[in-house]
Amino acid sequence: MFRATMKSLLARKVRLILSGLAVVLGVMFVSGAFVLTDTLGRSFDSVFADGFSEIDVNVAAKPKVELSELEGEQTSAPLPAAVVDRVKQVPGVASATGIVNADGARVIGSNGKVLTSFGPPQLGENWIGESDLMQLREGRGPQAEDEIVVNKSLATAAKVQVGQKVGVLTAFESKKRDFTLVGVMGYSGNRDSIGGVNEVFFTTPVAQRLMLGQPDTFSSITVRTAGGVSDETLRDDVARALGPDYEVKTGEQVAADASASLKEGLSFFNKILLGFAAVALLVGTFLILNTFSIIVAQRTRELALMRAIGASGRQIIGSVVLEAIAVGLIASVLGLAAGIGVGALLAFLFGKLAGGLTLAGIGVPAAAVIGSFAVGLVITVVAALLPALRASRIPPIAAMQDVATPDRPLTKVTVAGSLVTGIGAVLLFLGLSGNARGQTLPTILGGVLFAFIGVALLTPLISRPVVSLLGAIFSWSVPGKLGRLNSGRNPRRTAITAAALMVGIALVTGVTVILDSAKGSISALAKDTIKAELVISGQQGGPRPPSFDPGVLDRAKALPGVQLVDGEYGDMAKLDGESTWVAASSDIASLRQIFGAKATAGDIDRLGPTQMLASSDTATSRGWSVGSTVKVQLNRGEARTYTVSGIYESSQLTNPVTLPATAAKDFAIPQPIQGFIQLAPGTRVSDVQPQVETLLADSPEVSVADMDAFIKQQTGQLDGLLTMIQILLALAIVIAVLGIINTLALSVLERTRELGLLRAIGLRRSQTMGMITVEAVVISVFGALLGVAVGTGLGAAVVEALKDEGITDLILPWGQMGVFLGLAAIIGVVAAVLPAIRAARINVLGAIAHD
Numbered sequence: 024m025f026r027a028t029m030k031s032l033l034a035r036k037v038r039l040i041l042s043g044l045a046v047v048l049g050v051m052f053v054s055g056a057f058v059l060t061d062t063l064g065r066s067f068d069s070v071f072a073d074g075f076s077e078i079d080v081n082v083a084a085k086p087k088v089e090l091s092e093l094e095g096e097q098t099s100a101p102l103p104a105a106v107v108d109r110v111k112q113v114p115g116v117a118s119a120t121g122i123v124n125a126d127g128a129r130v131i132g133s134n135g136k137v138l139t140s141f142g143p144p145q146l147g148e149n150w151i152g153e154s155d156l157m158q159l160r161e162g163r164g165p166q167a168e169d170e171i172v173v174n175k176s177l178a179t180a181a182k183v184q185v186g187q188k189v190g191v192l193t194a195f196e197s198k199k200r201d202f203t204l205v206g207v208m209g210y211s212g213n214r215d216s217i218g219g220v221n222e223v224f225f226t227t228p229v230a231q232r233l234m235l236g237q238p239d240t241f242s243s244i245t246v247r248t249a250g251g252v253s254d255e256t257l258r259d260d261v262a263r264a265l266g267p268d269y270e271v272k273t274g275e276q277v278a279a280d281a282s283a284s285l286k287e288g289l290s291f292f293n294k295i296l297l298g299f300a301a302v303a304l305l306v307g308t309f310l311i312l313n314t315f316s317i318i319v320a321q322r323t324r325e326l327a328l329m330r331a332i333g334a335s336g337r338q339i340i341g342s343v344v345l346e347a348i349a350v351g352l353i354a355s356v357l358g359l360a361a362g363i364g365v366g367a368l369l370a371f372l373f374g375k376l377a378g379g380l381t382l383a384g385i386g387v388p389a390a391a392v393i394g395s396f397a398v399g400l401v402i403t404v405v406a407a408l409l410p411a412l413r414a415s416r417i418p419p420i421a422a423m424q425d426v427a428t429p430d431r432p433l434t435k436v437t438v439a440g441s442l443v444t445g446i447g448a449v450l451l452f453l454g455l456s457g458n459a460r461g462q463t464l465p466t467i468l469g470g471v472l473f474a475f476i477g478v479a480l481l482t483p484l485i486s487r488p489v490v491s492l493l494g495a496i497f498s499w500s501v502p503g504k505l506g507r508l509n510s511g512r513n514p515r516r517t518a519i520t521a522a523a524l525m526v527g528i529a530l531v532t533g534v535t536v537i538l539d540s541a542k543g544s545i546s547a548l549a550k551d552t553i554k555a556e557l558v559i560s561g562q563q564g565g566p567r568p569p570s571f572d573p574g575v576l577d578r579a580k581a582l583p584g585v586q587l588v589d590g591e592y593g594d595m596a597k598l599d600g601e602s603t604w605v606a607a608s609s610d611i612a613s614l615r616q617i618f619g620a621k622a623t624a625g626d627i628d629r630l631g632p633t634q635m636l637a638s639s640d641t642a643t644s645r646g647w648s649v650g651s652t653v654k655v656q657l658n659r660g661e662a663r664t665y666t667v668s669g670i671y672e673s674s675q676l677t678n679p680v681t682l683p684a685t686a687a688k689d690f691a692i693p694q695p696i697q698g699f700i701q702l703a704p705g706t707r708v709s710d711v712q713p714q715v716e717t718l719l720a721d722s723p724e725v726s727v728a729d730m731d732a733f734i735k736q737q738t739g740q741l742d743g744l745l746t747m748i749q750i751l752l753a754l755a756i757v758i759a760v761l762g763i764i765n766t767l768a769l770s771v772l773e774r775t776r777e778l779g780l781l782r783a784i785g786l787r788r789s790q791t792m793g794m795i796t797v798e799a800v801v802i803s804v805f806g807a808l809l810g811v812a813v814g815t816g817l818g819a820a821v822v823e824a825l826k827d828e829g830i831t832d833l834i835l836p837w838g839q840m841g842v843f844l845g846l847a848a849i850i851g852v853v854a855a856v857l858p859a860i861r862a863a864r865i866n867v868l869g870a871i872a873h874d
Contacts (some may be wrong), residue, residue: 053300116261559571636670
């Protein structure tokens with residue numbers, strides 16, 4: 024039986040390879056995700072180990088507000104200079120050096136634009152001289168207040184040279200300041216940077232003032248141990264000397280913690296890639312199921328003959344499953360190899376995007392190997408089980424007949440499809456309604472999976488009438504009529520083939536519906552609510568949002584035709600120990616006049632230095648009322664107690680908490696990140712906008728735009744997200760195309776005699792190719808119609824569930840739906856090429872004699 028199975032497998036190499044390609048692509052995503060995260064993880068380990076190699080012990084103040092990676096950028100509290108002297112007094116300390124090291128130093132390149140960073144920070148530091156790790160490549164260190172040194176990678180990217188004037192924006196001064204570049208530095212090993220970080224070095228007093236906002240303070244203290252004292256021992260001694268308000272760690276601990284923080288973000292990226300792998304494998308399951316079903320149907324007489332000569336049903340099942348295992352193993356090996364290549368390529372691109380991250384060697388972690396073979400084998404074997412069971416039930420008498428596999432009744436599959444679809448609907452309802460008991464995402468994903476499988480099971484029920492209707496478009500010719508009949512002759516096969524395409528189209532359609540609805544809702548809400556004609560803002564290109572000089576607000580107020588100017592500040596803070604987004608407004612009158620806020624309690628038109636306002640939702644959830652006192656800890660300064668003086672009605676554009684403008688000095692970014700300008704009636708935007716642009720000359724990160732341009736800028740990020748998702752989901756569509764090719768190719772083999780008879784009675788080669796093409800187009804468009812319908816339904820359900828989150832308008836992307844259907848027709852034509860050529864080349868006499 025084993026020998027017979029191997030011969031059968033080798034006789035069907037091409038068709039099994041086509042089905043195996045689906046598994047290859049899915050496994051490629053799985054292994055690629057693990058290879059990518061492993062490579063980047065080891066790269067960051069190496070980067071931070073180098074960066075902290077000259078630190079034995081590191082001292083930093085505990086953050087005032089501790090944040091997770093998803094809540095924002097962590098800001099360390101500054102250390103008083105006196106702490107350096109205290110550390111020096113600890114026995115075993117050879118040296119203690121105060122370090123200024125803070126994100127937010129943005130260089131303006133030779134083209135007049137701010138150099139952005141997509142990931143690595145842009146550090147402003149104090150120059151403490153050369154070392155074994157850091158060496159000057161050109162020039163000297165900064166000595167005067169208007170002198171700086173930059174690392175080589177930054178000098179290259181900004182196209183600046185020693186001796187030139189260079190504009191710099193800093194953490195505590197978003198107004199451009201010009202410095203003379205007096206030196207360019209690099210790192211040991213001829214490296215231009217560590218991890219692609221951009222670095223600007225000032226004199227220590229300037230760094231303290233511009234990067235920390237306070238003189239005589241430091242970000243951290245680096246300590247070197249005296250001979251005979253271990254790093255761990257000195258760490259413990261320093262910690263005892265300073266007390267509980269400081270974090271004291273060895274250099275190895277600091278490097279490990281920094282790397283672990285970045286790996287947490289990489290794990291999220293890993294989950295996204297694995298999610299797309301799951302989609303690819305789900306589509307691949309339909310393809311493999313269809314392939315083995317057709318192969319079993321074609322081998323009916325062969326399998327029946329085996330039964331007749333003594334093979335048991337268990338042996339028949341084993342034979343089909345063995346074929347599936349062989350396909351799964353080969354596909355897993357190829358998918359693993361492809362995944363290693365894809366993971367290496369993505370790591371290389373990530374390194375370039377991150378500013379030249381030096382990559383560790385490409386490694387293949389055990390998880391990639393185990394995951395690849397587990398997924399590849401399980402998916403292939405599971406998909407082949409139903410055809411294997413069907414094969415085991417073939418009666419021996421079938422070997423004596425010219426047998427064709429008849430269509431079975433659709434009752435069981437319809438009942439099963441209804442049940443599975445119902446389960447999917449219940450799970451989606453629980454997840455989207457917030458009743459999933461902390462398992463919202465898994466519940467929604469489970470609901471989507473069950474919904475897809477349920478619809479796929481129900482597809483045979485509707486395939487014959489819908490396919491017949493679609494095929495009527497082509498029935499004006501003989502090939503069109505034949506293609507229409509062929510596409511509807513086996514509803515199960517047509518349904519499974521179309522279901523593979525349905526999954527990809529449905530996901531793309533659903534995401535498009537959600538994102539277009541979000542864009543439309545944001546646009547409508549902004550236009551209806553914000554009563555400002557001009558907005559000052561910038562496009563965020565890194566962890567810090569762009570900010571601008573607060574002085575611009577005062578100068579803008581003095582412009583003719585300007586009625587009200589508001590600068591918006593924002594930060595994460597701890598309110599009674601709980602992380603909350605807080606805002607500050609330069610003019611509290613803007614709450615009513617620009618954002619249309621309505622008071623529900625107290626006074627929202629005035630705000631004293633120790634008072635705060637809260638939205639009604641926040642006040643209700645926290646149990647606050649007018650007169651309540653709240654302990655507020657900002658990123659800088661000591662905790663202060665504020666009194667709730669007013670509560671305003673919650674909306675999507677009102678902040679949870681509004682503090683007085685004086686509080687912004689203790690925000691992580693103490694400059695406004697947005698500005699809103701309301702014009703007096705009759706004033707033209709075109710008269711005021713150029714004047715505001717002039718005021719922003721020294722704040723090149725931001726610009727002023729009218730409301731339409733501002734909304735387009737804010738929603739533009741959703742367009743980028745949609746494009747990325749469409750590119751990744753294109754893999755599912757590629758697999759679906761393989762499925763159509765495979766189905767048609769196997770169908771041509773199955774109908775060899777039939778095609779020979781058609782050719783014998785006068786069907787030309789071109790007509791034969793046309794018939795196969797019509798069949799492919801009908802199946803493709805049917806799958807796309809299903810996908811558009813299912814995707815629209817799922818997208819609409821999500822939009823309905825997100826009404827409370829501000830997505831109130833359901834927008835259906837009719838144009839894109841039309842594109843998807845047109846794309847499906849093209850996919851059908853492309854998928855039909857090889858099977859159609861094969862059908863046209865059939866030898867007529869040999870086909871008629873084919874058994």
